[in-house]
Amino acid sequence: MDCEDCRGPVIQHILDATCIIDGTFVTLKLIRKSRHLYKIEIGQLFSTEPLASDPDNHCVPIYDVLHVPDDEDQAVIVMPLLRPFTDPCFDTCGEVVECFRQLFVGLQFIHKQHVAHCDCMDLNIMMDATCLFFHPFHPQDIDMRRDYKGEAKSLTHTQCPPKYFYIDFGISCCYDANNTAPLEEPIWGGNKTVPKFQNLDQPRNPFLTDVYYLGNMIRNEFLLTKHRFEFMAPLVGDMVQEDLTKRPTMDEVITRFDEILKQLSSWKLQSRVVDKEDGNIIGLYSLDPPYRLYCQERTGFLASV
Structure with missing residues (x-):
């Protein structure tokens, strides 16, 4: 059990691999196209120029799509090797604020392409932590080095700022550019606290549901469990309003967040989490x-x- 090759896949349909061209570590995910109708299409939309190189794009890139022989319903998507966005943990408030900024900008970017993520909960937010580690971490046991010769030692988010990504567009929806306020029957995502799930017969605006998802993640991961993030409470409170008509759009969220940033001192940003x-x-x-x-x-x- 102390050897590297004893660690099998934690999730059976997800496997790590190495690109033979340049040695890049990647993730392979097996999906059923009939179950996730637009996952590949929407993922490739954000992975194609000019969107792929847009600095506001925080959607996980899809490097390739491998089609399974003799099974047209299955495909393997190739993505970068990521890890949970809270591991390594945040040291300072400034690191968390930068995470918020990237996630706000990233979700605004998704909405500008007329796409609603529909499941942007904590498990679907990850980061590229490649630059954080002195030695590559093991893809199936991320606390260990890839060669299993010790624990994976890392820098802080300040010393080497990572990029945060939204993943899993399996239940995402793309809308006509002229339809700025679409109505969609509720789709079951990972977070069952979304108010729309209390009335499954009533169509809702999926963009405002995304706002709830992100606000609820910030509330649960930081406001309720950490000190010193009280400055986010008014904005997050509006993002998780039960009445979705009272929730701000992502454009409004970013405008208010920019005003919050102006009021944060360097002392506050350097304070410990x-x-x-x-x-x-x-x-x-x-x-x-x-x-x-x-x-x-x-x-x-x-x-x-």
């Missing part, structure tokens, strides 16, 4: 860098910790 479940000692150790230094000079306590 502290879990609400952390005790006093861990919380003290996670103080803002300038204040930690002050405490250390005054008491010598942090040096011993």
Whole structure:
């Protein structure tokens, strides 16, 4: 169990691979086209120029589509090797704010192409962490090095800023450019707290459902579990309004987010991310860098910790 080749796929329809042309580590995902009608089409839309090189594009690129012999319903999509966007964990508020910025811009970009993701929950947000690691991490055991000769050591999100991606367009929908407020019967996504699921017979605007998904992710992953993100509460509260007509569009979200950024000091951005479940000692150790230094000079306590 201590050997690299003992680690099989965690998810049976997802496998890692290496591109023989340039040695790039990639992910292979087996899908059924009849179940995910537009997954390949929408994924390739964002992977084709001029959209592919747009800096606001945070959709996972599709490098290739492999068709399964003798089975027209199956295909294998080739994507970059990614990892959960919260692992390695965030050290500072500024790192989290940059994550928010990329996700807001990325979802706005998707909506500008008249596509609704329809399932942009936490599990469908990942990051390219290639630059963060001194040695490549193992694709099936991401805490270990690829060669299994020790733990995978990483830099921080500040030292080497990663790029965050939306993945899994399996239930996404593309609409006519003239239809700015489409109505769609609710589609079951991963997050069952979406208010639209309380009334499955009533068509809803899927773009505003995306706004809820993203706002709910920020609420659950940061506002409810971490200190120091109270500045996001008013915006997130509006994003998760039960009445979707009261939710802001992504254009409005970004406008308000830009105003929030102007009010954040460098001290705030450099402050440490502290879990609400952390005790006093861990919380003290996670103080803002300038204040930690002050405490250390005054008491010598942090040096011993």
